[in-house]
Amino acid sequence: MRPVAIVGIGQTPVxxxxxxxxxxxxxxxxxxxxxxxxxxxxxxxxxxxxxxxxLTGQEHLATLIAEYAGLTGxxxxxxxxxxxxxxxxxxxxxxxxxxxxxxxxxxxxxxxLTETSTHKTTDGLASAADADYxxxxxxxxxxxxxxxxxxxxxxxRYHKSDFSAFIEIAHRNAVHNPHAMFRHRVHRDQYERAxxxxxxxxxxxxSPIADGAAAVVISSQDRINxxxxxxxxxxxxxxxxDTIALDNRENPLWLKAAERSVRKAFKTxxxxxxxxxxxxxxxxxxxxxxxxxxxxxxxxxxxxxxxxNEGHFAIDGLLPIxxxxxxxxxxxxxxxxxxxxxxxxxxxxxxQAPKAIQLPDARIAMxxxxxxxxxxxxxxxxxxxxx
Amino acid sequence: MRPVAIVGIGQTPVxxxxxxxxxxxxxxxxxxxxxxxxxxxxxxxxxxxxxxxxLTGQEHLATLIAEYAGLTGxxxxxxxxxxxxxxxxxxxxxxxxxxxxxxxxxxxxxxxLTETSTHKTTDGLASAADADYxxxxxxxxxxxxxxxxxxxxxxxRYHKSDFSAFIEIAHRNAVHNPHAMFRHRVHRDQYERAxxxxxxxxxxxxSPIADGAAAVVISSQDRINxxxxxxxxxxxxxxxxDTIALDNRENPLWLKAAERSVRKAFKTxxxxxxxxxxxxxxxxxxxxxxxxxxxxxxxxxxxxxxxxNEGHFAIDGLLPIxxxxxxxxxxxxxxxxxxxxxxxxxxxxxxQAPKAIQLPDARIAMxxxxxxxxxxxxxxxxxxxxx
Numbered sequence: 001m002r003p004v005a006i007v008g009i010g011q012t013p014v015x016x017x018x019x020x021x022x023x024x025x026x027x028x029x030x031x032x033x034x035x036x037x038x039x040x041x042x043x044x045x046x047x048x049x050x051x052x053x054x055l056t057g058q059e060h061l062a063t064l065i066a067e068y069a070g071l072t073g074x075x076x077x078x079x080x081x082x083x084x085x086x087x088x089x090x091x092x093x094x095x096x097x098x099x100x101x102x103x104x105x106x107x108x109x110x111x112x113l114t115e116t117s118t119h120k121t122t123d124g125l126a127s128a129a130d131a132d133y134x135x136x137x138x139x140x141x142x143x144x145x146x147x148x149x150x151x152x153x154x155x156x157r158y159h160k161s162d163f164s165a166f167i168e169i170a171h172r173n174a175v176h177n178p179h180a181m182f183r184h185r186v187h188r189d190q191y192e193r194a195x196x197x198x199x200x201x202x203x204x205x206x207s208p209i210a211d212g213a214a215a216v217v218i219s220s221q222d223r224i225n226x227x228x229x230x231x232x233x234x235x236x237x238x239x240x241x242d243t244i245a246l247d248n249r250e251n252p253l254w255l256k257a258a259e260r261s262v263r264k265a266f267k268t269x270x271x272x273x274x275x276x277x278x279x280x281x282x283x284x285x286x287x288x289x290x291x292x293x294x295x296x297x298x299x300x301x302x303x304x305x306x307x308x309n310e311g312h313f314a315i316d317g318l319l320p321i322x323x324x325x326x327x328x329x330x331x332x333x334x335x336x337x338x339x340x341x342x343x344x345x346x347x348x349x350x351x352q353a354p355k356a357i358q359l360p361d362a363r364i365a366m367x368x369x370x371x372x373x374x375x376x377x378x379x380x381x382x383x384x385x386x387x
Numbered sequence: 388m389r390p391v392a393i394v395g396i397g398q399t400p401v402x403x404x405x406x407x408x409x410x411x412x413x414x415x416x417x418x419x420x421x422x423x424x425x426x427x428x429x430x431x432x433x434x435x436x437x438x439x440x441x442l443t444g445q446e447h448l449a450t451l452i453a454e455y456a457g458l459t460g461x462x463x464x465x466x467x468x469x470x471x472x473x474x475x476x477x478x479x480x481x482x483x484x485x486x487x488x489x490x491x492x493x494x495x496x497x498x499x500l501t502e503t504s505t506h507k508t509t510d511g512l513a514s515a516a517d518a519d520y521x522x523x524x525x526x527x528x529x530x531x532x533x534x535x536x537x538x539x540x541x542x543x544r545y546h547k548s549d550f551s552a553f554i555e556i557a558h559r560n561a562v563h564n565p566h567a568m569f570r571h572r573v574h575r576d577q578y579e580r581a582x583x584x585x586x587x588x589x590x591x592x593x594s595p596i597a598d599g600a601a602a603v604v605i606s607s608q609d610r611i612n613x614x615x616x617x618x619x620x621x622x623x624x625x626x627x628x629d630t631i632a633l634d635n636r637e638n639p640l641w642l643k644a645a646e647r648s649v650r651k652a653f654k655t656x657x658x659x660x661x662x663x664x665x666x667x668x669x670x671x672x673x674x675x676x677x678x679x680x681x682x683x684x685x686x687x688x689x690x691x692x693x694x695x696n697e698g699h700f701a702i703d704g705l706l707p708i709x710x711x712x713x714x715x716x717x718x719x720x721x722x723x724x725x726x727x728x729x730x731x732x733x734x735x736x737x738x739q740a741p742k743a744i745q746l747p748d749a750r751i752a753m754x755x756x757x758x759x760x761x762x763x764x765x766x767x768x769x770x771x772x773x774x
Contacts, residue, residue, distance in 0.1 A: 051440065053437075054441050054446075058514055058519075060514070063469075064762075067631055073628055074627075075626035076628045077468050077763075078467040078468065080447075080465040080466075082447035091464070092482070099389075099486030099488075101485065124440075127444050127445055128447045129447075131444045131445035132408065132445075135444065239464065240460055241450045241459060244450055244451045244454055248454070256460070260460060371447055375447065375450045375454075376447065376464075
């Protein structure tokens with residue numbers, strides 16, 4: 001495989017965008033990313049999106065967005081892996097350039113969740129679970145996470161309020177991210193008083209329903225010098241899967257797909273846990289932060305919540321997470337999330353993050369995008385230097 | 388890019404499968420393809436599908452099917468490009484192996500259109516068009532094709548009954564294909580009496596709503612000798628796009644994306660029109676056969692219908708099309724269609740087609756899968772020898 005690097009990025013603010021549809025949001029992010037590179041076209045175009053068909057009656061999304069971005073004619077394909085769709089599109093762009101089929105590729109993730117009723121959106125999100133054996137029984141996505149959280153609390157003897165640490169970290173960082181949906185701090189007493197959604201998951205455990213788009217331009221090494229920004233190298237981008245339904249797993253508290261995709265990413269890059277300076281994880285629910293950290297090998301089983309309370313994952317901790325607010329406070333426009341994570345890690349490695357959340361001398365970052373309750377996990381390692 | 392070849396194929400019959408859902412259909416095709424290669428796993432898994440979310444409430448389809456095929460853990464991503472989703476998944480599998488990221492990849496296309504009301508399926512299919520500027524006005528997919536057919540008849544002075552030739556060819560070939568939905572001949576007088584759907588498109592101009600799945604296994608050259616079947620080489624697989632909405636095109640009768648993807652495929656393979664011995668085209672509607680042949684350079688503008696009537700595209704003609712019945716008579720399970728075409732071309736090149744439709748000494752075949760009214764076109768060239 002040929003080495004590839006990120007040479008351009010773009011993102012819209014994450015919020016309820018009542019003045020922009022899918023195509024307008026996507027095009028904003030695409031143009032920003034192309035402008036950064038002084039490009040007006042690319043060789044291949046991938047869109048990450050989960051719910052455009054179900055919520056807005058629009059499939060065939062990649063070709064549509066290519067057209068509205070002024071790229072008619074370009075190769076365009078949509079990638080879908082539920083909430084992991086953004087990183088899935090990124091993975092395809094990496095393969096297209098690494099194979100030599102393309103010199104410059106663009107991946108954009110976009111989701112528009114607020115164009116319909118919340119009820120319909122909740123149903124749509126549940127289509128990441130097993131339609132015949134989970135959602136047919138009436139379980140929602142929040143309820144699946146509630147089962148996991150309850151079991152984790154029982155197994156490792158945590159109190160509900162212990163999870164507050166993850167929410168506090170995310171919101172503290174989001175204050176400084178101009179693209180974040182919730183730019184305010186959250187304190188433990190607010191967390192403890194938050195409205196219950198599906199016991200024990202409360203409103204502050206849950207990432208918000210939101211709209212947004214994020215894009216990256218990827219280039220081969222041959223073309224790298226033509227771009228004004230420092231290239232950020234893709235040291236690894238690896239996908240692994242697990243069963244969709246939780247009840248098919250040996251141990252629902254262990255994300256096998258995280259373990260496997262991280263192992264593959266370290267094998268591909270030659271790096272180890274020690275090299276990772278920040279971890280943009282998939283905190284769709286606070287329980288997912290804990291499971292992701294443990295499955296990925298950044299915390300022993302049952303210890304992630306304790307480490308969070310000890311400051312391990314704060315912006316000045318040993319392994320900062322959710323440095324721009326994460327899914328929790330930046331917001332979670334499903335199919336766009338994986339690309340927001342990659343855009344944010346790129347800003348950190350370029351040294352372009354807002355001052356209060358910029359990590360000093362960030363050289364290596366990991367991002368992890370999750371589809372469903374851990375059924376598809378895509379782990380990416382980015383590096384300031386070519387490895 | 389590394390050379391890649393097709394080493395295994397599988398397909399289910401195309402029909403209304405009342406006894407099998409999405410996952411069962413897909414798994415049947417996947418297992419056939421793996422069995423042919425004596426494989427029990429692969430490195431990466433792509434699913435081509437358009438409407439599982441809209442029609443059956445199931446997104447996250449690639450990981451789900453991987454699980455039910457006994458491949459839990461494998462990299463799995465769904466590719467969507469409307470009716471071009473099957474070949475889009477194939478394209479991703481080719482890139483994964485060509486890049487060196489995988490040695491063996493599997494692409495399966497699957498669609499289940501009959502699990503809901505015909506009304507809902509028709510709405511779903513219309514989501515391949517522009518939701519805001521076409522379908523919001525009430526136009527269906529058949530109606531878009533009716534506009535194209537009417538204009539073609541006016542522009543090139545054809546009678547409606549002239550299009551019968553395409554239907555006769557497809558049905559004559561399908562008689563011999565055990566997987567085809569309609570294994571009976573159709574004669575001109577039947578075509579002329581067929582019920583009108585959207586004038587001038589009648590029932591026999593239209594491919595049927597159907598269920599089905601088709602799969603192929605792709606291997607790198609290094610691993611080719613371990614497989615029992617003769618490898619069929621992927622000489623080219625190229626994607627091009629056009630505007631989604633017909634009214635945004637300079638000339639709606641000219642499929643620019645066909646012209647461009649065929650040009651790219653010839654450039655990649657070093658082949659020319661003369662080398663192509665059969666053409667599995669995307670005859671979702673009979674007008675699409677004509678436009679595809681002309682845009683691809685196999686007929687001058689306005690002449691494809693005349694050539695069809697002269698026997699040019701019959702099984703014993705100069706350029707046989709729809710040799711297994713095409714979308715018209717084999718059936719059109721949307722996201723699976725592109726992979727049915729590739730499976731059928733592979734059978735021709737292996738010399739394994741049923742006797743009455745086997746082309747003597749077939750060495751080079753082209754397939755063309757179309758998303759929407761020509762907005763995404765994926766052209767593949769397969770070869771019996773490595774070029």
